[in-house]
Amino acid sequence: MITTAPARPAAARGLHTADVAAVIVLAATCVVALLTFRDFGMGWDDYAHAEYGGLLLRLYGSGFTDRRALSFVNLYAYGGGFDMLAALAAKVLPFPLFETRRLVGAVIGIAGLAMTWRIARRLGGPLAGFVAVTLLATCPLYVGHMFINPKDVPFAVAMLAATLGFVRAFSEYPHPTVPTTALLGLGLGLSFGTRVMGALAAVPAAAAFLLIIAAEARRSDLRAALWRAGEFLLRLVPALVVAYALMALIWPWSVVSPLNPLRALVYFSHFFEKPWKELFEGALLSVAEMPRRYVPELFALTTPELFWAFGIAGIVAALAGAVQRDRPLNRRASLVFLAVSVVFPIAFTVVTKPAMYNGLRHFVFVLPPMAVLGGLVGALLAERFGGSARRKALIAAAVLAVGLAHAVIGMVRLHPYQYTYFNAVAGGLQAADGRFMRDYWGLSLKQASHSLLDALAARGELATREHKVKVAICGPQRPVRLALGKNYPTDWQPQGADYAISLNEFYCAPLDAPVIAEVVRDGVVFARIYDIRGRDIPSLLTLAPP
Structure with a gap:
């Protein structure tokens, strides 16, 4: 079962060995990104997204007279925060536009690594933070897409910012502070402003919130629990205001009409393109007829074995810990939030069986919370060995080095096509050749x-x-x-x-x-x-x- 590290004053914490190791992982990722971002090619959608970013800048630069961005192909139904940021960066950085887009993507992806570290450290201590950031930094699916994907990784990082906001808010329940409220508003605004699928955050938030209400009602009485819940929600209203303003900034079409976000949700709830076929398990299948096992199977085959083993163990432990009344309630709520953030999107896909294609790029956003849960389990296992903090960190580093070696070596061998990785369970890329899609982005x-x-x-x-x-x-x-x-x-x-x-x-x-x-x-x-x-x-x- 997952336990969480008690908070200690900053002066007492000092410089933890695991923190140093986590910073080394982040720094190494930054160096690799700076040395390699120019190697990644363009894919099918890059040019259209670059055009969209330029049109959004013209929308604002023209005083809203140039409105082409509000009807540009179907991208108007997505937010354009990444595309605008990349277009602005290209005006000041000494790189061509598409190389700049790769660099901006890497910066956003590394920000996601840092937030993953921060969430895991907050819930489980320095060792959990180190394990979590290492799991995500060595996940080829995440690393490969952070350079090339203008929608799914920015969305994943935006959802991660909202997750950090929710974790902080639950830890401060029922009186979230102003910085926490601002962070939550930022995360929600970026999430909704990137993809309307940001609405998925409502499900884990509701699960965690209901857990708190039920537990407090059992401890005292329902009226008092509901009063505190109402106070909590009232204090979060400014977060919704911030979120709406930020959504309007990076997704202007969403506020042209008050119902446009709902129209986008309806639009994306049905497959909006002419169905095509893709390769899955050696057969050509229509993307609208992919089997229910598509997402779970590809998770098992395209993420490092240690990543999903720790992640699944973390989900089970988090849900089991949620019913332990002797655990701090706010931390139980945060763990439920993380577990549901991973389980619900996958389960919903298995049950509803929507059109599925391009591997797991649409599910990159479940990787960071899964890494956090994996980090908590990894820290718990390392704690079982006892000894000093340095010894535990070294044990964790050794296990990670062995367990993630196949993924790290694979990323080096596949560069700059890390996103095509298949793990040892799948038999590697050679075994997947002719059975699954590989370079579907065309890099x-x-x-x-x-x-x-x-x-x-x-x-x-x-x-x-x-x-x-x-x-x-x-x-x-x-x-x-x-x-x-x-x-x-x-x-x-x-x-x-x-x-x-x-x-x-x-x-x-x-x-x-x-x-x-x-x-x-x-x-x-x-x-x-x-x-x-x-x-x-x-x-x-x-x-x-x-």
Whole structure:
């Protein structure tokens, strides 16, 4: 069962060995991010999101006369906080726009790591904080997406800010302080302003809140419990005001009409695109007909084994601890909040069976609370060994080093495609090849484009303004256009093309043409470059692209 560390005065705490270790993890992540953020390519949605960010800035810069952002494709139904921030950062940083977007994503992802550390440390002490931040910092699904994903990781970090706000609010129940109220408003505003799915926070919040009311009613009487509950809610009203104002800032469409957030919720409650097929367990299945096991199975196969083992143990221990009346009530409420934050979205998906695709990118937001719970369990196990704080921290570090070695080595081998990781239970990426989607974001086309340029340079055949080289593409075209430049016109159609760049996914057909280069990671081909000059290639596709 999870126990939580009692709070001590700052002067008494000193510099804990586990805190030093956690800071080292954060610092190492920062260094890696600074050294590698330029390596990550563009995906299917990057260009549209960059346009959306620019349109939002024009909306404000024009005094709301340029309103194109309020009807831009379907992105108006999402918040644009990340896209605006990246567009602003690109105006001051010395990097191209899309490299800046990668750096901004990394900064947001690292902020999520820091908040994960802070929540786990608050609930379980320094050792829990160290274990939690290490679990998340070595989770390829989180690390890979924090560089490339303009929606799901910013949403995950926003939800994490709201989680920290709720944990603080429950610890101060029924009189949350002004800083806590402001933090909660910030987290809720960022969550709703990023994706309307921020409404999911209501379920774990309600579970924790009802636990407090029920426990206090049992201890004293229902009227007193309800009075304190009402006082608590009243003090949180300013948080809702802050949240609404922040939501309006980063998601202006949401306040054009008071009902727009509800319209967005209805819009996303049904699959809004023409269904396509994706690879799952070696079969091509419609995304609207994926089996209920899709999310649980991919969690088991694409996150490090130690991550989900500790996480599941943490969920069980948190829920078991919630019924122990001798535990501090506010901490029991926080643990229930974390457990429900992980369990409810997954259970809801299993029960309702919505359209599912692109692996687990839509569920990145459950990783941080799961890491927190895993950190609490890891700290509890380390405490069983006894000894000094330094000894416990060293034991935890040793267990983490062994248990997460496969994931860390995998991230190094797969760079910059960490998000394609499969764990040892799955047999690694080679065993998953041909059974599950890999580079569904299309990131490898950046490296494939560079490989084409290298091959042409070696032959002395680089394109010029007078002698252009046409390239056919199976995959997102924008990354190739950006990498190759204007002298390399691109098209979906292979007719008349000189070369073809193709993702090695099921919807791209293997071509009967010489392969001049491949993008390979861990023995698996991610993309190929073909010489198709003088060849009759009717199509690059086996199916319509996703």
